[in-house]
Amino acid sequence: MLRYIALRGLLALLVAFTVSLAAFLLLNVAADPAQAIAGEDATPDVIEAIRARYGLDRPLSVRYFDWLGGVLTGDFGESYYWHKPVAELVTDRADETITLALSALAVTIVIAIPLGAMAALNPNSWIDRFALGVAVSAQAVPNFWLGLIMIILFGVMVPIFPVSGDDSWKHFVLPAFVLGASSVPAVMRLTRTGLIEVMGADYVRTARSKGFRGWPLLRRHAMRNALLPVISVLAVQLGQKFGGSVITESIFAINGLGRLALESILGADIPTVQMLIFVFAIVFVVMNLIADILNAALDPRIRIG
Amino acid sequence: MTSTDQTFTADPEDGTTFALTPGQIFRRRIFGHTGFLIGAGLILAIVLIAIFAPLLAPHDPYAQSLSARMLPPVWSDGGNPDYLLGTDQNGRDYLSRLIYGTRVSITIGLGAATVGLLIGVTLGVMAGYFGGWIDHAISFLLTAQLALPGLLLAMALVFIIGPSIWVVIGIVGVLHWTYYLVVTRAATQRIRSQDFVAAASASGASPRQIIWHEIMPNLLSSIIVIFTFELGIAILAESSLSFLGVGIQPPTPSWGLMIAEGKQAMFYRPWLVVLPGICLFLLVIGANLMGDGLRDITSPEGRNE
Numbered sequence: 001m002l003r004y005i006a007l008r009g010l011l012a013l014l015v016a017f018t019v020s021l022a023a024f025l026l027l028n029v030a031a032d033p034a035q036a037i038a039g040e041d042a043t044p045d046v047i048e049a050i051r052a053r054y055g056l057d058r059p060l061s062v063r064y065f066d067w068l069g070g071v072l073t074g075d076f077g078e079s080y081y082w083h084k085p086v087a088e089l090v091t092d093r094a095d096e097t098i099t100l101a102l103s104a105l106a107v108t109i110v111i112a113i114p115l116g117a118m119a120a121l122n123p124n125s126w127i128d129r130f131a132l133g134v135a136v137s138a139q140a141v142p143n144f145w146l147g148l149i150m151i152i153l154f155g156v157m158v159p160i161f162p163v164s165g166d167d168s169w170k171h172f173v174l175p176a177f178v179l180g181a182s183s184v185p186a187v188m189r190l191t192r193t194g195l196i197e198v199m200g201a202d203y204v205r206t207a208r209s210k211g212f213r214g215w216p217l218l219r220r221h222a223m224r225n226a227l228l229p230v231i232s233v234l235a236v237q238l239g240q241k242f243g244g245s246v247i248t249e250s251i252f253a254i255n256g257l258g259r260l261a262l263e264s265i266l267g268a269d270i271p272t273v274q275m276l277i278f279v280f281a282i283v284f285v286v287m288n289l290i291a292d293i294l295n296a297a298l299d300p301r302i303r304i305g
Numbered sequence: 306m307t308s309t310d311q312t313f314t315a316d317p318e319d320g321t322t323f324a325l326t327p328g329q330i331f332r333r334r335i336f337g338h339t340g341f342l343i344g345a346g347l348i349l350a351i352v353l354i355a356i357f358a359p360l361l362a363p364h365d366p367y368a369q370s371l372s373a374r375m376l377p378p379v380w381s382d383g384g385n386p387d388y389l390l391g392t393d394q395n396g397r398d399y400l401s402r403l404i405y406g407t408r409v410s411i412t413i414g415l416g417a418a419t420v421g422l423l424i425g426v427t428l429g430v431m432a433g434y435f436g437g438w439i440d441h442a443i444s445f446l447l448t449a450q451l452a453l454p455g456l457l458l459a460m461a462l463v464f465i466i467g468p469s470i471w472v473v474i475g476i477v478g479v480l481h482w483t484y485y486l487v488v489t490r491a492a493t494q495r496i497r498s499q500d501f502v503a504a505a506s507a508s509g510a511s512p513r514q515i516i517w518h519e520i521m522p523n524l525l526s527s528i529i530v531i532f533t534f535e536l537g538i539a540i541l542a543e544s545s546l547s548f549l550g551v552g553i554q555p556p557t558p559s560w561g562l563m564i565a566e567g568k569q570a571m572f573y574r575p576w577l578v579v580l581p582g583i584c585l586f587l588l589v590i591g592a593n594l595m596g597d598g599l600r601d602i603t604s605p606e607g608r609n610e
Binding site: 011014015016018019022023026027032033036040136137139140141142143144145148149151152155156236239240242243244246247250261262265266268273276277280281284285288 | 445448449451452453454455456457458460461462464465467537541544545548549550551561564568571572575578579582585586589590593594597
């Protein structure tokens with residue numbers, strides 16, 4: 001088990017390093033950051049001055065290792081736009097995004113798993129068809145549009161929940177629903193397929209013949225195995241929620257990392273953008289690692305094989 | 306499983322049984338699959354609208370009219386029969402802009418899904434065919450790509466490089482190749498161990514010949530299925546980028562951008578937000594239903610799940 005965790009951890013570290021390099025190269029080689037900071041109409045002199053001011057005239061490799069060295073000591077550079085250390089900006093606004101991501105995940109779990117389970121227990125019934133319809137529609141609805149429709153509905157017609165800001169838990173209800181809805185199709189389908197497969201397995205049939213029915217059968221026998229793959233997907237989805245917060249936070253005016261990302265992109269604030277891409281990627285990598293370890297802990301076949 | 310899946314059928318004339326040709330089975334499956342018919346119908350209709358947009362649009366989508374700003378659709382109070390779906394904040398005919406919007410979505414969807422296809426299939430076939438360290442390297446690349454926050458990276462890149470339809474196609478495509486890779490890698494591994502590949506190899510075929518003549522034809526149907534799904538994903542990605550202001554720029558009629566433009570007035574004029582969202586929903590759900598259908602139709606078992 002320890003060997004497995006160590007191997008996985010090493011791989012995660014390697015991925016984190018690669019991702020930091022990829023993000024750096026994409027932002028610095030695909031186009032000229034100095035040009036983006038200066039704007040379209042800038043004269044060559046201005047661009048040259050910006051290059052010197054931000055150290056963009058140094059060779060790429062020097063800039064990358066300078067940045068990486070900073071990251072290892074917790075120094076992500078200074079924001080071009082807010083003129084504050086980037087690390088401070090990000091830690092100041094992380095709370096909102098963590099709250100949003102976790103509550104969105106809760107929404108996904110509460111909708112997707114019961115729906116998938118009911119669909120699996122009654123294949124080809126109306127509830128199965130309904131669940132499939134929900135999945136197909138939720139996949140096709142643009143997330144930002146769903147957010148705006150919620151705002152129109154709850155802002156004007158049924159004003160139960162506030163539609164803008166992040167002052168109380170009530171402010172997070174609608175954003176969490178919108179962000180959570182986007183993961184419902186994947187989690188629901190997986191729960192359904194997993195349960196259908198497990199319900200046909202020999203050991204479940206044996207349990208049935210011993211008199212287990214309904215909820216006890218599900219809880220004690222079927223769910224545990226059916227939910228193994230669901231746990232991995234949930235971890236991956238939680239990682240994606242951070243990236244997805246960009247749209248939700250800007251629509252519902254939540255002052256978190258997603259909104260910071262949009263603002264820093266529109267402000268050509270490369271150090272902030274770079275740190276956010278890095279942080280979101282690390283969250284994803286860590287979530288994946290946790291999912292791998294959880295799966296190995298729950299299923300001995302993985303850690304041995 | 307429906308009766309249309311029968312391979313043998315009784316001839317009522319002389320009572321003998323005869324096999325259906327593969328073509329007949331294929332046609333029966335297509336016309337027996339409601340989801341596929343709805344999806345393909347939607348896509349066909351939208352593609353035709355895109356092609357014949359100049360003939361269908363009642364007005365020039367760019368023509369502004371100060372005297373006809375913010376007209377409601379014709380069925381509400383104050384609607385003008387000249388402008389069936391009303392006008393936007395610049396007095397442009399909304400129906401015409403929605404019609405021309407199909408061109409932006411279809412172009413970007415096809416373009417980005419093709420870029421992703423070229424990258425993903427190349428990597429997938431290489432990983433599956435050559436195996437060994439090439440497979441390990443490509444699988445690592447996949448892990449790293451999955452960790453990157455796609456939307457955030459796309460936003461940053463479009464902003465830095467400068468927004469244009471080609472930049473959006475390129476970036477959305479470059480960030481959406483993982484699904485092709487995963488599927489073609491597994492399929493290539495499976496095909497590679499078949500006898501006909503061994504036979505081709507024994508008769509002196511080079512890897513290039515084997516890949517193009519033996520493996521590719523067998524991958525075609527899965528590639529088409531993924532392409533259809535990726536079409537929908539790319540269209541949603543473009544609409545999100547345009548909505549956030551880092552995609553298609555005004556005055557081009559992109560549905561995502563139209564939703565962003567209508568957002569300011571959405572409490573009083575909700576149709577400005579609702580209508581383009583419905584268009585996006587129909588296009589993406591069409592692509593998804595068509596993809597689901599194609600998968601069922603082309604899979605050997607012809608299953609419905």
